[in-house]
Amino acid sequence: MSHRSDTVHLPCGQMRGQGLGNQGTHTQPVEVMLHVKGTLEKHMVQLVAMRQQQDLVPEEQRRHQATGEQEALLDSLMYQLVNLLQSGAAGGLGLQPSCPSLDVRGVVGGGQRAQSSRWPDQPVHQRNDPEATFVSQHLSNRGIDISALFQASFQDYKLYQGDKYDEDKNTLGFINLGISENKLCLDLMTERLSQSDMNVIEDVLLQYPDWSGQPFLREEVARFLTYYCKAPARLDPENVVVLNGCCSVFSTLAMVLCDPGEAFLTPTPFYGGFAFSSHLYSKVELILVHLDSESTAAHPRLFQLTVDKLEQALLEATLTGKKVRGLILINPQNPLGDVYSRDSLKEYLEFAKRYSLHVIIDEIYMLSVFDESITFHSILSMESLPDPNRTHVIWGTSKDFGISGFRFGVLYTQNKKVASAVSSFGYLHGVSGIAQYKLYRLLRDREWIDRVYLPTYRSRLQRAHRYITKKLKALGISFLNRGSGLYVWINLKACLLRLWLSSVLRPSLLHRRFLDNKLILSRGKTYMCKEPGWFRVVFADKPLRLKQAMHRFYQVLETQKLELRVKQPESAQCE
């Protein structure tokens, strides 16, 4: 088969003038195409041969390193091809570092990889990049690693930044339902932020700040959280630290709670931005606690986090010599949308206390619960925390207020030593004084928040959720309906089965097909989800854009059905 290049079904075949992927293509040199095609074929053969052998051995052994390398290389090459076709770039292959995962917003390719500072199955700098030797003279080893990880993780995001969909100016641009961004109330926010009370310039805003955050803002944050988290007593501004984004808060917490190589328990699927952040500086290992994607008699609810699972993961990690320092929770959960009950929360916290584990709990979606039958319980609402000195809350305005561009994140902790240690990093993670002032004005305008913003936001969020779930139902796609967040966690396993490729590669291929149709979705892999086939779809966007996005989504699934019929005999040969 290795020489049947004319008959090989290129995974990116859909780009050949179909859908929206046909702009600016067909101009790159034939030799580039042939090179990539040839390499693809060669690796496909190896891959299929390997899979056939592996079918004979148990499931665990299948995840062999060599397979991983083939997959990653294939993944990378496919992506190069997409980029070449889309950019119409000529001259030289110009290979990028490999891209094991290609979703947006600090997402890491596969849970296990997030754990090591250099992926053992990805020595691609040496292998693929003709500049590797030259580069290593200029960059440190960690510089090379981080750069490669960044390139891999943010490639979709970069595409999107350079070619955004606009209903007036760029109808062929990318629609991004991969990034968890709340675009529902930009009109309200723009109006509010343009009011005259926002535009105050004072000396204190132009000068070096308090590295914990400006006192006026920390006071306002404490008041805000006291009210919206229903705290039993006034929260203390001295327990608040303000940094430039929640990932900065997470990263600095990881620095001051763990030494390199120490670990956090991380129930997955789990927000990939924290994994990326932990890789940049802290080198903290994430021990993945994989939640079941299948319903069982004992646990009928999919992806149910239980203390049993946590105990088991802790035990296993400890047996392998890992020093586990904490547990990371996200509530409301990202990407599942789960809102933990008060009892569940308490169980998790008590488990952590039993083993002297810190708990980092990210409540960044706390005002984004749109199902009115569900009540969110902040841990700040608890009368008493099991282990207050080891309980640390993260919050910010990026999601609930849709202003991720502010770069604003908050730590709330009663542990003064932790607050102080995190503040030390304020020197390198400070927020502009004028932004701090605007945030202060925004958070203190409780009347506007309660009477204008939140009712509008929640109603729009509900409507968008209704729309997207209706569409999904019509397409027969199953999803979790958990009542919070900006996204829905969908199961495309059934669609994957229609693809001719091996099961592990299918999500990448499907993801690329969406990309070819200028639609960005994020794969389960981004969230370190064990089972392939899950995707996160963000719906917090304007109705028109959402409609257009769902049209593209539908197109991909439909084209696939068609291809399946046409290609079946050939793909059957490959299997």
Added chain:
Amino acid sequence: MSHRSDTVHLPCGQMRGQGLGNQGTHTQPVEVMLHVKGTLEKHMVQLVAMRQQQDLVPEEQRRHQATGEQEALLDSLMYQLVNLLQSGAAGGLGLQPSCPSLDVRGVVGGGQRAQSSRWPDQPVHQRNDPEATFVSQHLSNRGIDISALFQASFQDYKLYQGDKYDEDKNTLGFINLGISENKLCLDLMTERLSQSDMNVIEDVLLQYPDWSGQPFLREEVARFLTYYCKAPARLDPENVVVLNGCCSVFSTLAMVLCDPGEAFLTPTPFYGGFAFSSHLYSKVELILVHLDSESTAAHPRLFQLTVDKLEQALLEATLTGKKVRGLILINPQNPLGDVYSRDSLKEYLEFAKRYSLHVIIDEIYMLSVFDESITFHSILSMESLPDPNRTHVIWGTSKDFGISGFRFGVLYTQNKKVASAVSSFGYLHGVSGIAQYKLYRLLRDREWIDRVYLPTYRSRLQRAHRYITKKLKALGISFLNRGSGLYVWINLKACLLRLWLSSVLRPSLLHRRFLDNKLILSRGKTYMCKEPGWFRVVFADKPLRLKQAMHRFYQVLETQKLELRVKQPESAQCE
């Protein structure tokens, strides 16, 4: 002498109602005073005994670790006492981690200490802090280290933040001539930033940014630098990376150019903020190249940086097995105020090229050259750089425009791999979108900058410089007159000789006396200056505040003369 507590001259004696240091004192429990006093005495005795022994051995051996410990402990205790007296705090000793250096803005206690992740001569957490055992259960080792370093480095700054001088509301507050902040044109900046063109809110500013910095801002920065650096050709926006402050730029450069333990050559005296930054994340070692504070026949100019010195330092470092990856330059220099000639610059760059060293050059004071006879040469003005792929420029608006609160720093490098690797860290060092927009408007308003801002700024800077140097001359204090920067590098060695304490401790004591008089200056130690007695005095402040500051300065020196006469017999006993 150990029991002669009634006759011991407490170094902080001046606080007893003299000058401005008498507010809020005298309320703390007697036992706290007695405890500190007793500890001070005990250590003074040990210190003197040690010094007497050391007088018999060669200079190099004098810098013995035990002495260092005594000094640091004494330093710390003295500072605790100052704080207690000033705060009037009651109950418990509540000792902070030790504070080997107590100046503002990310300053590190002594050059050598900046090099190790845990100071070998400072095991004070274990010894002094009653909470140490408890704390270590909550914080990681690096968390404890960094927190202690931050507390030590920023204690003055914290005092200042909590009690700032204000000509109307708080005339007894701290005046800070230690922090390099430009307060000369806050009126102009406030006016400009309040204009309507600044207050634009667009969707793109509220959403996740390009992690290299918003394209519109990077383009404007490239245009701005092309013009003000007199670049021979248009600078490329793709070579610009925007992060939240120049220390973030330096820190990320250190990450991507060096692996942990690798080193940069650092001519000293040198800006302490970079030393602090290198400690937080990158763990890069700074190899100090001590410049001569004395004039010699070969080098009549004080603190002259020569290639010979660089060669020598590189050779020594290499012989001890250090892997030196780069050279850090600051031009105009901080704290000396030197502006390098084009020839000197070229020599430094060629030296670096010979040894394949990166050059990081910080040009943050480029528009703050107030001596009209001096021309600043940006390395971006060179027709060709000796090693462009290893030459990286840092700039920001904190100093030249006096808006440090914006948290804005720029990297300019032709090395795309370095730019890309540094961008990866933009995820954790991003600037608020609205701040990026205002900076863009500011930098593009060339007419305002050239016709209004710069002429006013330079004229005020000149006037402030004239005022402070006139005062210094009147007091017979020598200083460097190098024509740039917001500060003057002064020599208080002669004043130190009047102090009864050992020569190494004298600058700390003098610094504390200024502090007692609510005046913050920064010691040479902060800049890793080898010779004690040098201080940096910032003069970029309003005339009234500067006048008040110099009055306090004068008071300290005068009181000292008086004390010298009174205490001479007793202090003679100590020596």
